[in-house]
Amino acid sequence: MTRAPVRLLIHGASGRMGRAVLRLAAADARVAVTGAVNRSGNKVDGVRAWPASRIAAALPFDVLVDFSLPDALDAALELCLQRGAALVCGTTGLSSSQREAMVAAAESIPILYAANFSIGVALLHELVSRAATAVPDWDCHIVETHHAQKRDAPSGTALSLGEAIAGARGSPPQYLSLRAGDVVGEHLVQFTGHGERLELIHRATDREIFARGALEAAVRLAGRGPGIYSLGKLLLG
Secondary structure, eight states: OOOOOEEEEEETTTSHHHHHHHHHHTTOTTEEEEEEEESSOOOBTTBOEEEGGGGGGOOOOSEEEEOSOHHHHHHHHHHHHHHTOEEEEOOOSOOHHHHHHHHHHTTTSEEEEOSOOOHHHHHHHHHHHHHHHHOTTSEEEEEEEEOTTOOOSSOHHHHHHHHHHHHHHSSOOEEEEEEOTTOOEEEEEEEEETTEEEEEEEEEOOTHHHHHHHHHHHHHHTTOOSEEEOHHHHHHO
């Protein structure tokens, strides 16, 4: 029996990521966008939209995909709780209280939060965690390269990889950040022992991978039970 398309509400639909998700969703038979939410309430690429102040009027949906701003997340999370819908959130800069609210909400609905929705990076997290567990006494370094205009260093992705490594072996890696040209993003995780070295590398060449990963997360999260999920675990499990 053919599965019905997953109904999506795109929150923060006028931003770069929101528009990218809308564009990919339009060509994906697994999903159906029931509407969008932005500050103005104006249509986005032909899709009906509601202003953030009237988000509660949105049509029924299975998963809310959020790439908005921190001050808009609270209402979106509350709507997901009211509707019993899942939340895929990629909004950065959240406060500790907002993170705690998501953890509490995950007792009732499925939630996936990520700062990076690259499918390759999600798999890299799982791989480096396994490697760190297997060789806890090896030296570990993360070398990350991004375009010359990127200000934060180390990158958020590098720090999250470092957290995964520290959680697996008890000590953090060392970081090296490079800023050059128009590099979209590259992360090298290196484990070095006596006489051998293991390198795990992810290279991003297209920014659309992040929207593609968010769409995949929405498809895989729909219908799941309450809890906090990661893209890597959804892909591998």
